[in-house]
Amino acid sequence: MSRLDQLAAYVDEAALTATEIAQISETHKLTIAEAYAVQALSVQRRYARGETRVGVKMGLTSRAKMIQVGVSDVVWGRLTDAMREEEGGTVSMARYIHPRVEPEIAFLMKAPLAGRVSPLEAMAAVGAVAPALEIIDSRYKAFKFDVGDVIADNSSSSGFVIGQWAPPTVDLSNLGMVLSIDGRAGEIGSSAAILGHPVRSLVAAARMVAEAGERLEAGDIVLAGGATAAIPMAVGQSVLLEVESLGQVAFNVGD
Numbered sequence: 001m002s003r004l005d006q007l008a009a010y011v012d013e014a015a016l017t018a019t020e021i022a023q024i025s026e027t028h029k030l031t032i033a034e035a036y037a038v039q040a041l042s043v044q045r046r047y048a049r050g051e052t053r054v055g056v057k058m059g060l061t062s063r064a065k066m067i068q069v070g071v072s073d074v075v076w077g078r079l080t081d082a083m084r085e086e087e088g089g090t091v092s093m094a095r096y097i098h099p100r101v102e103p104e105i106a107f108l109m110k111a112p113l114a115g116r117v118s119p120l121e122a123m124a125a126v127g128a129v130a131p132a133l134e135i136i137d138s139r140y141k142a143f144k145f146d147v148g149d150v151i152a153d154n155s156s157s158s159g160f161v162i163g164q165w166a167p168p169t170v171d172l173s174n175l176g177m178v179l180s181i182d183g184r185a186g187e188i189g190s191s192a193a194i195l196g197h198p199v200r201s202l203v204a205a206a207r208m209v210a211e212a213g214e215r216l217e218a219g220d221i222v223l224a225g226g227a228t229a230a231i232p233m234a235v236g237q238s239v240l241l242e243v244e245s246l247g248q249v250a251f252n253v254g255d
């Protein structure tokens, strides 16, 4: 097994068993290219177990998070069907290590998209948009990582919930977003916090998947990235996101 294969098995096993691990960077500083290679290899292991690809997530899409992790570009990760949680359902904490939830906008692709595209070209490939909740769950101890660590760990992707799809004609530029826990507003933000406009995240997704020799496919879901800080999840919570003009999406947290 090559070193990168070993690291892919390391992060994949941690995700599969919901077990926290030491940062890869403690022993091996990954380049960005190596980190994405580890991510791709780890997701191959999921596909080999029968999971299917359903899209991608964009991460570190706000200035605050880029500064926190010390990067100047967004990151991306792969979504599989096994990560999708039911809208309005109960999410089991046992599947996760120390999950956090963040408010997002999701795109549903109606046509393939890849490479350097304009915002208009990107939106022309979108069939629908929806409010979405991403559950991020870094596999690293104390949710601490460097940029190579987090990319190798599939950019912390672990779960997501999608609300009702709406036509892509909704103006996404500055929609109020309120993330509530147990009926109380926990984070309040705007879709503008996602790179200034969520479509910029889709443009970045098209560029970055193409750099990996892939493309966004019709039917893919693209999570545009968090509009606010993420909130730690705990058993018993009811989580609700309301997005102006788009609607809401919710789940409960169980054992």
Ligand code: 0L1
Binding pocket: 057, 058, 059, 060, 061, 065, 134, 136, 137, 138, 150, 155, 156, 225, 226
């Ligand atoms: O979706 C995100 O922005 C998370 C990317 C990875 C960083 C983190 O886990 O906070």
Ligand code: MG
Binding pocket: 057, 058, 059, 102, 104, 134, 136, 223, 225, 226
């Ligand atoms: Mg996110």
